[in-house]
Amino acid sequence: MPTSNQRLGLAALTALVVGSMVGAGIFSLPQNVARSAGPAAVLIGWVLSGAGMLMLAFVFQALANRRPDLDTGIYAYARVGFGNYIGFSAAWGYWVASVLGNASFFVLIFSGVGHFLPVFGEGNTVAAVAASSVLLWTVHLLVLRGLRTAALVNSLVTVAKLVPIALFLVLAAGAFRMDMFTADFFGAPALGDLGTQLRGMMLVTVWVFIGIEGASIYSRRAARRADVGRATVIGFVGVWLLLVLVSLLSMGVLSQPQLAALPNPSMAYVLRAIVGEWGASVIIIGSIISVLGALLAWVLLCAEVLYAAAGDGTMPAFLGRENARGVPANALWLSNGLIQLFLLLVLFNSGSYTSLVLLAASMSLVPYFLSAAFGVQLAWRGVAYAGQPAVRWRDFGVALLASTYALWLVYAGGLDNLLLSVLLYVPGVALFALTRRQHGQPVFTRWEWVLFGTILAVAVATLAAVCSGNLKL
Numbered sequence: 001m002p003t004s005n006q007r008l009g010l011a012a013l014t015a016l017v018v019g020s021m022v023g024a025g026i027f028s029l030p031q032n033v034a035r036s037a038g039p040a041a042v043l044i045g046w047v048l049s050g051a052g053m054l055m056l057a058f059v060f061q062a063l064a065n066r067r068p069d070l071d072t073g074i075y076a077y078a079r080v081g082f083g084n085y086i087g088f089s090a091a092w093g094y095w096v097a098s099v100l101g102n103a104s105f106f107v108l109i110f111s112g113v114g115h116f117l118p119v120f121g122e123g124n125t126v127a128a129v130a131a132s133s134v135l136l137w138t139v140h141l142l143v144l145r146g147l148r149t150a151a152l153v154n155s156l157v158t159v160a161k162l163v164p165i166a167l168f169l170v171l172a173a174g175a176f177r178m179d180m181f182t183a184d185f186f187g188a189p190a191l192g193d194l195g196t197q198l199r200g201m202m203l204v205t206v207w208v209f210i211g212i213e214g215a216s217i218y219s220r221r222a223a224r225r226a227d228v229g230r231a232t233v234i235g236f237v238g239v240w241l242l243l244v245l246v247s248l249l250s251m252g253v254l255s256q257p258q259l260a261a262l263p264n265p266s267m268a269y270v271l272r273a274i275v276g277e278w279g280a281s282v283i284i285i286g287s288i289i290s291v292l293g294a295l296l297a298w299v300l301l302c303a304e305v306l307y308a309a310a311g312d313g314t315m316p317a318f319l320g321r322e323n324a325r326g327v328p329a330n331a332l333w334l335s336n337g338l339i340q341l342f343l344l345l346v347l348f349n350s351g352s353y354t355s356l357v358l359l360a361a362s363m364s365l366v367p368y369f370l371s372a373a374f375g376v377q378l379a380w381r382g383v384a385y386a387g388q389p390a391v392r393w394r395d396f397g398v399a400l401l402a403s404t405y406a407l408w409l410v411y412a413g414g415l416d417n418l419l420l421s422v423l424l425y426v427p428g429v430a431l432f433a434l435t436r437r438q439h440g441q442p443v444f445t446r447w448e449w450v451l452f453g454t455i456l457a458v459a460v461a462t463l464a465a466v467c468s469g470n471l472k473l
């Protein structure tokens, strides 16, 4: 990532947004969207999620301008707005979601390799998990030794991954058949009504937009603050267009049931249907490069989240330790250890790329929602910010829309994912208690006890459902 003496201009910031959003998701989009929605629902879904995500992006931008003091990560807003435990949980949730996302990256990489070497299957076979683990710890060692070239790798990879996507779009546009696209425009009866289809694709849209906070995270490093907002909007609109085109054009190449049955990265198999075997190979190789690049960025980010949170007293102090090369070693160990654990779970639970992605998207909703809710709170109180005129009604409206959108997503994501997320929030309490003790403070306030009690009760019920086989990863 950028070194401290570098000032980021508009182009670099835009590349950051695009680079952190385009990773694995877009390469699996044809199948991931078609598995639950027909063309009409997909069209509506992209408009809705585009508008909602844009509101969220505006909130991040407004918060970055209004509270430049809270620049340690998106959980800082939750802590100032809603207290220590909720703040901690936002950091924890963002971290676990990123770790889960990284686990899904491994599954997708080896699902791609599985196209050439069948032992890797869809990335969740024994061979795939073993190879994933080797790759994980290789990356770990590389990063531990200090990785100064990460920013360079990142920009090279950003260009490299856009090339196969562009190729796909051109060829798919040429092969697009209107009759195929409109054959089951409102979706096959098996998909349910429009609302059901829409809900089904929502978490997938969240997943592909994760990373939109990319430029906000680096706003401290921007040459001009205003560029952060511009870069977020430009990057967002560009990526939104790519996503819409990839999913809609695919629906004019293969039918919805055909798309739904494709392995991932499904973009490869759509291209194979157009140009034959080489098409699949090109996209798969492109996707592996893209995901490897994104993996590196997100491995660093996972460690950074814990490290920054240890720095401001949200996480225990040991996570703030740096090794001799200035790498946050403990944070890196904990993050990669958890990735390893998720990889093993994939094996035992026969989880897939898609199930990991849905869970990761569902978990990220909590910190997203809390940031938006903090935006509402801030605008409502009309606090005057560092010399800026208070345009609070516009802020209030945007933040309210963004929080409504995030809440609706929790509902749209479905009960299964919500329950599993709650389960994953519980173990965090050990780190929270440790942190509070280190600061010589009581763990919970009275109403935090109530909150935690509720979370615990839901988690126990969820665990029972998982053990009895009623709920699957």
Ligand SMILES: NC(=[NH2+])NCCC[C@H](N)C(=O)O
Pocket: 020, 021, 022, 023, 024, 025, 026, 097, 098, 099, 100, 101, 102, 105, 207, 208, 209, 210, 211, 294, 298
């Ligand atoms: N490792 C992660 N947590 N990745 C989240 C980024 C997901 C990204 N939007 C993608 O489509 O691939």
